[in-house]
Amino acid sequence: MTADSVFEPKIIGFLCNWCSYAGADKAGGMQEVYPPNVQVIRLMCSGRVDPQFILSALVKGADGVIILACHPGDCHYKEGNCRALQRHSMLMLMLEQLGVEKERCRLDYVSAGEGEKFNRVVRETVEAVRRLGPFLPAVAIE
Amino acid sequence: MSEKPKLAVYWAASCGGCEIAVVNLHEKLLDVDAALDFMFCPCLLDTKKKDIEALPDGAIAVTLFNGALRTDENVEMAHLLRRKSQILVAFGSCAKGGCVPALANFSTPEQLLNTVYLDNPSVDNPDSIIPCGTTGFPGGQIHLPGLLGRVKHLAQEVDVDYSIPGCPPESHQIWNVIEVILSGDLPPKGSTIGCGALTVCDDCDRTKQEKRITAFRRNYEFCPEPEICLLEQGMLCMGIATRSGCGAPCTKANMPCTGCYGAPEGISDQGAKMVAALGSVMDIGDTTDLSEDEIAGRVDAFLAAIPDYAGMFYKYTLASSTLGGKR
Numbered sequence: 376m377t378a379d380s381v382f383e384p385k386i387i388g389f390l391c392n393w394c395s396y397a398g399a400d401k402a403g404g405m406q407e408v409y410p411p412n413v414q415v416i417r418l419m420c421s422g423r424v425d426p427q428f429i430l431s432a433l434v435k436g437a438d439g440v441i442i443l444a445c446h447p448g449d450c451h452y453k454e455g456n457c458r459a460l461q462r463h464s465m466l467m468l469m470l471e472q473l474g475v476e477k478e479r480c481r482l483d484y485v486s487a488g489e490g491e492k493f494n495r496v497v498r499e500t501v502e503a504v505r506r507l508g509p510f511l512p513a514v515a516i517e
Numbered sequence: 518m519s520e521k522p523k524l525a526v527y528w529a530a531s532c533g534g535c536e537i538a539v540v541n542l543h544e545k546l547l548d549v550d551a552a553l554d555f556m557f558c559p560c561l562l563d564t565k566k567k568d569i570e571a572l573p574d575g576a577i578a579v580t581l582f583n584g585a586l587r588t589d590e591n592v593e594m595a596h597l598l599r600r601k602s603q604i605l606v607a608f609g610s611c612a613k614g615g616c617v618p619a620l621a622n623f624s625t626p627e628q629l630l631n632t633v634y635l636d637n638p639s640v641d642n643p644d645s646i647i648p649c650g651t652t653g654f655p656g657g658q659i660h661l662p663g664l665l666g667r668v669k670h671l672a673q674e675v676d677v678d679y680s681i682p683g684c685p686p687e688s689h690q691i692w693n694v695i696e697v698i699l700s701g702d703l704p705p706k707g708s709t710i711g712c713g714a715l716t717v718c719d720d721c722d723r724t725k726q727e728k729r730i731t732a733f734r735r736n737y738e739f740c741p742e743p744e745i746c747l748l749e750q751g752m753l754c755m756g757i758a759t760r761s762g763c764g765a766p767c768t769k770a771n772m773p774c775t776g777c778y779g780a781p782e783g784i785s786d787q788g789a790k791m792v793a794a795l796g797s798v799m800d801i802g803d804t805t806d807l808s809e810d811e812i813a814g815r816v817d818a819f820l821a822a823i824p825d826y827a828g829m830f831y832k833y834t835l836a837s838s839t840l841g842g843k844r
C-alpha cells in the first residue's frame with residue numbers, strides 16, 4: 376500500500392440464507408453502488424454463527440465482521456436470530472475487554488426486501504472499519 | 518550411575534500447585550522412583566541448572582514442564598529443557614494455555630509494573646524504582662530476568678510433544694500418563710493426554726434437564742441445590758465448554774466448573790465456546806411486542822449480571838486463545 380492509497384478493509388459477512396442473503400441479492404439487482412469489501416458466507420440461519428467463526432475471521436485477515444439476520448420473529452428456525460443476538464452481545468462485552476473496537480463486529484437485521492438497508496449497513500461498516508485501520512490481533516504483536 | 522530413564526519436573530511462571538499434584542501421587546511416588554530417575558525439580562530436589570547444562574542433549578527421558586512463560590529466564594529454561602529432553606510435556610494449564618499468569622495479557626508490562634511498584638496504596642517507593650533487568654539502587658545492583666511483552670504458553674516458544682491439562686492436573690491422571698510413557702506405547706505427537714475428549718458435563722453426575730436460564734447468578738448469591746445441574750440453576754458453570762477427565766470434583770463440592778482443563782477436543786477457543794453455549798440457553802422472556810432496540814436492551818440487562826466475561830471464560834486459556842489477549 377502506498378502512502379496515499381486508501382486502506383481497503385476486508386469484511387467477512389455471515390448472511391442468513393432466508394432473509395439477508397436474499398436482501399444482498401436485491402441490493403445487487405437495484406444497481407445502487409456499494410463498496411465491494413464484504414466477502415459473503417451464506418449460512419442457513421444466523422443461529423449457525425459460532426463465535427469461533429468471528430474470532431477466526433479476525434485472526435486470519437479480516438478487519439471486520441458483519442452478521443445479518445432475519446428480523447425478530449421472522450427466523451425460519453424460530454429463535455436462531457435471538458440466539459445470534461445473545462451470543463453477539465456477550466461476545467461484544469468480551470471483545471471490548473480484548474481491545475477490539477465494537478465497529479469491527481456488527482449484527483443487524485436485513486429482510487429479503489431490504490436491498491437498500493443491506494447497502495446502508497455495508498457502507499456504514501466499511502467506512503467505520505476504514506477509519507479504525509487494519510486489525511492486528513495481540514498474537515501478531517510481539 | 519543409574520540406568521533408569523531420567524524424569525525432570527520444572528516450573529516456570531507457576532504457583533507450585535503442579536508440584537503438589539505430583540507429590541499427591543503419595544505412595545505411587547515410590548513406583549515412579551523405582552522406574553525412573555527423578556533427577557531435576559527445583560521445588561523438591563537440589564539439582565541445579567548447571568547440572569542440566571552439563572548433560573548431553575536428549576539425556577532426560579521425560580520433562581514435565583509446568584508454568585507459563587513470563588520472563589526471559591522462563592524462555593531460556595524452556596529451550597534448555599527442550600534440548601535435553603526426549604519427551605517434553607506441557608504439564609498443567611499454565612504450560613498448556615497460559616492459565617492465571619496469562620491473565621496479565623489483559624494489561625501491558627508497563628501497566629503491570631506500575632501497579633506493582635508504583636500505584637498500589639501499600640507501596641512506599643519514593644524514588645520510583647522499578648526493578649527490572651539490571652537495576653541500580655542505593656547500595657548496589659540487582660539483576661532480574663526481563664518480562665516478555667506478553668505471557669506465552671510453552672508451545673509458542675518450543676516444540677512440545679504432549680500436553681496435560683489441569684490446574685493442577687489430577688493426580689490419578691498424572692499416574693495414567695506415567696504408565697503410558699513407561700509402557701512405551703506413546704500416543705501421536707501433539708496429543709493432549711491425561712484427560713478425556715468430551716466435556717466436564719460428561720464427568721458430572723448432576724441431573725441435566727432442559728437448559729433455560731432466566732438470570733445468571735453468581736456463587737455468593739445463593740447456595741445451589743445439590744443434585745441439579747448448576748448451569749440450570751443460573752450459575753455460569755463452565756463444564757459445558759471444558760475438557761473432561763478431572764472427574765468433576767468442583768461440581769461434586771457444589772461449586773461451578775471454572776474451566777481449568779481447557780477447551781474440549783476439536784474446540785479452538787474456550788471463551789467462544791462458552792459464549793456459543795450460553796447464547797442458546799439464555800431466556801429473555803416473550804419479546805413479541807418489543808422493538809428491536811428493546812430486545813437488544815433486554816439482552817444487555819440480562820448480561821449485566823456478570824462483570825468480567827473475558828476474565829472468567831479465558832481464566833485458563835488466554836495465551837492459547839484465538840486472539841491471545843488484549844491488543
Ligand code: SF4
Pocket residue numbers: 717718719721722723725745746747748749754755756757765768773774
Ligand atoms: S454444566 Fe456444570 S453442573 Fe451442569 S452438568 Fe455440566 S459440569 Fe455439571
Ligand code: FES
Pocket residue numbers: 391392393394419420421422444445449450451452453455456
Ligand atoms: S433463518 Fe434467518 S436468522 Fe434464522
